Amino acid sequence: MPRGAQAVNAAGDAPLLALVGLSGGPDSLALAAVAAFYARGGMFRVGAVVVDHQLQEGSAEVARTAAQQARELGLDPVRIATVQVPVTGDGPEAAARTARHAALEAAAREEGADVVLLGHTLDDQAEQVLLALARGSGTRSLAGIPRRRDFDGGAYLRPFLDLKRADTEEICRVEGLTPWHDPSNADPAYARSRVRTQVLPFLEERLGPGVAEALHRSAYILAADAAALDAEAQRHYARLREEDDDGALLLSEDGLRELPEALRVRVVALAVTELGGAPSFERMQAAVGLLKRQGSAGPVQLPGKVSVSRIPRPKGARRGGNEYGKLVLKGGGARA
Structure with missing residues (x-):
């Protein structure tokens, strides 16, 4: 100047x-x-x-x-x-x-x-x-x-x-x-x-x-890493995010599985945050764990009245079909 x-x-x-x-x-x-x-x-x-x-x-x-x-x-x-x-x-x-x-x-x-x-x-x-x-x-x-x-x-x-x-x-x-x-x-x-x-x-x-x-130097290095990961997660979130008529957010399971774990968790956390929830570590692990399709299809409850579930495969539906394969995130204001 x-x-x-x-x-x-x-x-x-x-x-x-x-x-x-x-x-x-x-x-x-x-x-x-x-x-x-x-x-x-x-x-x-x-x-x-x-x-x-x-x-x-x-x-x-x-x-x-x-x-x-x-x-x-x-x-x-x-x-x-x-x-x-x-x-x-x-x-x-x-x-x-x-x-x-x-x-x-x-x-x-x-x-x-x-x-x-x-x-x-x-x-x-x-x-x-x-x-x-x-x-x-x-x-x-x-x-x-x-x-x-x-x-x-x-x-x-x-x-x-x-x-x-x-x-x-x-x-x-x-x-x-x-x-x-x-x-x-x-x-x-x-x-x-x-x-x-x-x-x-x-x-x-x-x-x-x-x-x-x-410790200050570590924070400086990690801040740059976190900024890069957050920017990449935002890009993938914009690509995968869908919204239904009830205000719930939908994320493609296949799209999430293709991401490295660090990005996968961040993308789901972005949806949780958008709905007003708090993405705590333990609850986020449970939410992302729904992608394994082992056991319950949810819902997993997160702080802030946000629930995460997966759309189960309908009986007789072919694997990989479009009938299922999404995580569904609902906030406290979403219609049932």
Whole structure:
């Protein structure tokens, strides 16, 4: 981009506005300082959204302090979003993340922001990969935290994924900023906190330095692999997908069998997701197992009220005939 040029928003009539998702911790505070530095050239504008989850005593004061430091850095607009975190079956961390993202996206729409900047670091990435490994996750989860994720009207960007947490703390020190240190980050009640304070330090001690960097590198490699597999699965899904008059999705058994297992599972998962279901590993194995035509023809129930069954071969029908040979996926809204 030529010197002095501006990055404009989607409407093309004003400098692009980026909002920093600011917690007041060292990562997001350092990100606010770096973004403010680059914004001084006039190429884009930077604001901040401080989300107060109200989960800890004094959270309102933490939010006010973070917002004040953002204003002193020159960020504008700066707003505080106070949210209620519901009790869900997904756990407090997931519930807080959902509420936080809803607040950030609402602020982006109201302010006309094109991107939301998040301060996740290389250490966060390493922790995410270790947690995914411990849970027996697949390629997409092992790819860790994405550098970019789109939402309706904008995108999350994570420019600090190659920086260590120590780097963000140093930025805060040089800039004279006072970060808040979330006590939950050291609370052993949370799996991520145990990974951060116990597991990673243990691995570094026993295996030598560089474990976090190695996990980050694995996530980078797996992200590229997952993107290629997902794109190929989308192509095959578009080719195999049919829909009946009742809203059920049909997938050719022969077409699925021709695919490698990695693509076969992904194609069926795309249909499950389209119907609003959640493709868990065990249930997906049972659903894809219907292709073996051994035992029951289903249905296999998946989270999200999605069922998968196969059309059984009618008595007297010839093998390979068109009378059968499809997986049938029905969502909760499909007519019986």
